[in-house]
Amino acid sequence: MKLIWCLIFLLGFGSLTEAILDPVDFLSLQAIRKSLNDLPGSNFFQSWDFTSDPCTFAGVYCDGDKVISLNLGDPRAGSPGLSGRINPAIGKLSSLTELSIVPGRIMGALPTTISQLKHLRFLAISRNYLSGEIPASLGEVRGLKTLDLSYNQLTGTISPAIGSLPELTNLILCHNHLTGSIPSFLSQTLTRIDLKRNSLTGTISPTSLPPSLQYLSLAWNQLTGTVDRVLIRLNQLNYLDLSLNRFTGTIPGSIFAFPITNLQLQRNFFYGLVNPTNHVTIQTVDLSYNRFSGQISPLLSSVENLYLNSNRFIGEVPASFVDRILSASIQTLYLQHNFLTGIQISPAAEIPVSSSLCLQYNCMVPPLQTPCPLKAGPQKTRPTTQCNEWRG
DSSP: OHHHHHHHHHTOOSOTTSOOOOHHHHHHHHHHHHHEEEOTTOOGGGGOOTTSOGGGSTTEEEETTEEEEEEESOOSTTOOOEEEEOOGGGGGOTTOOEEEEOSSEEEEEOOGGGGGOTTOOEEEEOSSEEEEEOOGGGGGOTTOOEEEOOSSEEESOOOHHHHTOTTOOEEEOOSSOOEEOOOOOOOTTOOEEEOOSSEEEEOOOTTSSOTTOOEEEOOSSEEEEEOHHHHTTOTTOSEEEOOSSEEEEOOOGGGGGSSOSEEEOOSSEEEEOOOOSSOOOOSEEEOOSSEEEEEOOGGGGGOSEEEOOSSEEEEEEOHHHHHHHHTTOOSEEEOOSSEEEEEOOOTTOOOOTTOEEEOOSBSBOOSSOOOOOGGGOSOSBOOHHHHHHHHO
8 A cells, every 4th residue: 555655656646735646546546447438539538647646637526635526428418428337446436425427338237336435425327328227225325315327228126225315306217127116215305206218117105205396207107006195295396297107096186286387197097077276377288198077177278288188078168268279378279089069269260370279079070170180080070979978
């Protein structure tokens, strides 16, 4: 060890008043460098000349003689990134609080030695080719606030140990191949969960998600069960996407009073009435391809983009929708493939160019012809037999 110190000093890291990098950190950086390479067009490692002070290397930040932050790769958008694997020696950077790697071609498993980084607060390695499971031992990094391993090829389950992290604020694991159920989360400061496009299954416990959540995306999974008791607790949400799952049951009317800008519940098995309790200020509401029924609430006419198509809504379209669509206050109003019986709009009315209205395949003849999406099909009106059966 003394020999290493002497060598580092002789390499000329600066004057006697400057700190000399801890030998363990020095050797760890060397090992990390040997396991990674610049992709063609990248020159990130050009400054990593170990005859100079590693604390001056690109992406390396020190406090005294310890590395505290490691940001690997050129952070500019569109940069080529890095290739290779993450060396287990990274776990020896004992003072590391932040580790990030830009998008590239980093492969292999996430080293379990990362759990040795007891001061780690921020871990982000997204848009690479990481494989294997997320180490349950990450639950030992009790101060971890952000965990972003999105857009990789990770498999296995989300360990309950991850859910037990007491200070977690951001969990971003979308676009992987994760399976199993969603664990319960203990952190009361958790604001963002993004688990979309995995293969998660099971139900969500009413108390598994903390009320502190502001962003929740569970889309494109295979989740089941009801969520009404889950949702009524999450009144801080400003974004909610549960689309393309197998959820069932009703949705609480109070959800429309949340500070949500985007509500995505499409392509599930939700049913029942849709009754907002107050004026709706949400910009986009997509309830399409479910089993909602009853009449359409006039309170939904304040939504800019409203997708109610492919449900079981009945009755007349409220007059407030007509006023809003003609004034271009509504940009999208999709009502096709329901059991609606009328809308009070003149056949001579002109829909603003900035707005889209689709009424086809209901229990009425559309009073005016408007462009509809191709998947709405060619039929303008639902067969009378179906309408009679539904009324019946």
